[in-house]
Amino acid sequence: MSLTTTLSPQQATFPGTPAPAARAVGVTKQYGAGDATVAALDDVSVDLDRGRFTAIMGPSGSGKSTLLHMLAGLDRPTSGEVYLGDTEITSLRDKRLTMLRRDRIGFIFQSFNLLPTMTAAENIVLPMRIAGRRPDPDWVAAIVQTVGLDGRLGHRPSQLSGGQQQRVAAARALASRPEIVFADEPTGALDSRSGTELLRFLRTAVDELAQTVVMVTHDPTAAAYADRVLFLADGHIVDEMHDPSAEAVLDYMKNLGA
Numbered sequence: 001m002s003l004t005t006t007l008s009p010q011q012a013t014f015p016g017t018p019a020p021a022a023r024a025v026g027v028t029k030q031y032g033a034g035d036a037t038v039a040a041l042d043d044v045s046v047d048l049d050r051g052r053f054t055a056i057m058g059p060s061g062s063g064k065s066t067l068l069h070m071l072a073g074l075d076r077p078t079s080g081e082v083y084l085g086d087t088e089i090t091s092l093r094d095k096r097l098t099m100l101r102r103d104r105i106g107f108i109f110q111s112f113n114l115l116p117t118m119t120a121a122e123n124i125v126l127p128m129r130i131a132g133r134r135p136d137p138d139w140v141a142a143i144v145q146t147v148g149l150d151g152r153l154g155h156r157p158s159q160l161s162g163g164q165q166q167r168v169a170a171a172r173a174l175a176s177r178p179e180i181v182f183a184d185e186p187t188g189a190l191d192s193r194s195g196t197e198l199l200r201f202l203r204t205a206v207d208e209l210a211q212t213v214v215m216v217t218h219d220p221t222a223a224a225y226a227d228r229v230l231f232l233a234d235g236h237i238v239d240e241m242h243d244p245s246a247e248a249v250l251d252y253m254k255n256l257g258a
């Protein structure tokens with residue numbers, strides 16, 4: 001295949017440069033029709049680097065979840081392109097997109113979505129088993145140790161605290177060694193101590209396990225765990241911050257009127 005058929009125009013300008021983990025190019029998402037049309041995202045372009053932790057922040061309704069859903073192939077843009085690595089995903093048929101999400105992306109949501117009849121260990125490897133893939137025992141052991149679930153693996157979700165359940169969900173997201181993990185308000189249902197544990201785990205997964213994490217959050221303290229914060233307002237990326245502190249993020253959010 002030639003470069004021009006596999007890479008976006010921007011990438012083709014720099015052959016040899018590894019593609020970012022994910023990228024949006026001119027992504028617009030409209031909901032509704034006619035006078036009732038809402039532009040949840042308006043011509044958003046962004047590259048998400050590999051091996052980095054990116055937070056997405058912005059006022060309620062600014063388009064954070066919509067951007068995450070577009071990047072993760074959970075929904076399709078009205079126009080524009082989304083890449084996972086070198087793969088342009090908006091043109092994939094539903095079945096291929098489902099397989100791509102299953103094989104290459106990890107998800108952590110606010111609700112843990114664990115299967116109640118299965119143990120923590122079974123929940124962690126379930127998506128891989130469904131996909132017919134054999135988990136790498138060394139990798140899964142490293143994840144379990146990093147997330148601090150040793151000794152809890154035989155428990156069912158009802159026997160675990162909310163924080164422990166979310167750590168099982170995080171271990172599940174990472175079990176297949178995905179190219180990128182998307183987390184939508186992962187600490188939203190947790191008390192602050194459990195939230196801190198989860199954020200530390202995500203940080204460690206990036207620093208020590210070379211994972212790539214993208215997280216939507218309302219919480220400046222959570223965003224401060226990231227390497228980079230993208231700020232959304234009215235469907236646009238209006239700014240970004242590198243190596244953020246919670247205070248700097250909070251100040252910026254106040255200026256955005258959030």
Ligand SMILES: Nc1ncnc2c1ncn2[C@@H]1O[C@H](COP(=O)(O)OP(=O)(O)OP(=O)(O)O)[C@@H](O)[C@H]1O
Pocket residue numbers: 031032038039040058059060061062063064065066067
């Ligand atoms: N399925 C939908 N149908 C119609 N409008 C939608 C839909 N999903 C989102 N929107 C609208 O798109 C805009 C962006 O929504 P989105 O959920 O992405 O924002 P957000 O920044 O994640 O908000 P929050 O912080 O409140 O979760 C909002 O105006 C929202 O009402």
